[in-house]
Amino acid sequence: MKPRRYSEVDVFSQTAYRGNALAVVHDAEGLSTAEMQQFANWTNLAETTFLLAPTAPQAHYRVRIFTASEELPFAGHPTLGSAKAWLAAGGDLGSDGVIVQECAAGLIPIRVAGDRFAFQAPPLIRYEPIEEARLQRVAGVLGIAPDDIIASSWLVNGPRWMGIRLASAQQVLALRPDPNRLDDLEIGVVGPYPPSSATQFEVRAFFGGDAVWEDPVTGSLNAGLARWMSDTGVAPSNYIAAQGTVLGREGRVHINVEGEAIWVGGHVTACIEGSVRL
Known part of the structure; x- marks a missing residue:
């Protein structure tokens, strides 16, 4: 176990603690899937994310997303909250105002404008009437x-x-x-x-x-x-x-629909900063 930077952010509300909380573990290299899942279960939040070095050259970081019981290939409020935490930890936004997140669902563009973040939704992989x-x-x-x-x-x-x-x-x-x-x-x-x-x-x-x-x-x-x-x-x-x-x-x-692109956004507020031993 070693100290790792840890954040909790509030997503989708202009008022802190009125949106959806997200736990973020930075510099998560070396943690096993089982260790990530156990910690996500312990936080008892809807989701906990782990930030890692990207494997895709276009991406700024890679994220793994866990609920208390399973890993998800993609989720919305963890995407925006992870981007906020990554920036707060010294991430470089660049001149175009876009972060590219790598996750199991692929590369997700995220627009940043002050405290407002918006992700481009990945395509639906099942989209049909319910039986x-x-x-x-x-x-x-x-x-x-x-x-x-x-x-x-x-x-x-x-x-x-x-x-x-x-x-x-x-x-x-x-x-x-x-x-x-x-x-x-x-x-x-x-x-x-x-x-x-x-x-x-x-x-x-x-x-x-x-x-x-x-x-x-x-x-x-x-x-x-x-x-x-x-x-x-x-x-x-x-x-x-x-x-x-x-x-x-x-x-x-x-929500902003731009042709075939769906952008989903909201405010993100940093609430807790510190470290966690993992």
């Missing part, structure tokens, strides 16, 4: 009638999200799913606010298997929802989604 039997199960877990689901789609881009669209943000906020029935499901729910509202959609993310079963703010899910709702004409090319409201958070996810 009827599974949709019936999802409705049961959410405690709603199947007819309450306006539309649905697989939105897999690392995490195995199933996108569920309801008629209103109020319906999304009213959901009280049973965490004991989630099992292996990863469910993202979205509903619109009335026109002229400060935010255009409310989003919630539920998943089984970890101690944290509702995610405060979720970049990967919002990336998939943006692709789906843009393709189906439900959402404009630029909008803001709220998430974490039920949990007392103030998550704000900024």
Whole structure:
């Protein structure tokens, strides 16, 4: 064990401690997968990342992303939070204002403008209607009638999200799913606010298997929802989604659709700096 630089950052909120926390271990060379997974389990946060030297010449750094129970090829708030931590530790942004992150899903461009970071979403690797039997199960877990689901789609881009669209943000906020029935499901729910509202959609993310079963703010899910709702004409090319409201958070996810590119952004705030022995 040796001291390694350690950070905790808050992602997707202008107010510190109102977004989604991320733990970041810097200079993680020499740690085994098992050691990384054990530490991620110990932090008990939605995700913990480990920064490593890149293997791709275009990348500024490489990251490995872990939940409390598994490694993910990609996740949204860990991407933005890791970029913030890397910069705070002395990373060189360069004149173009873009960081290139290497992860298991490939190379992810990240735009930086002050405390606002935005990643270009990787392509969906499963993007199709959800089969009827599974949709019936999802409705049961959410405690709603199947007819309450306006539309649905697989939105897999690392995490195995199933996108569920309801008629209103109020319906999304009213959901009280049973965490004991989630099992292996990863469910993202979205509903619109009335026109002229400060935010255009409310989003919630539920998943089984970890101690944290509702995610405060979720970049990967919002990336998939943006692709789906843009393709189906439900959402404009630029909008803001709220998430974490039920949990007392103030998550704000900024979506910009530029042709085929989906950019998912928000504020990132450094909260804790120190070292950890690993």
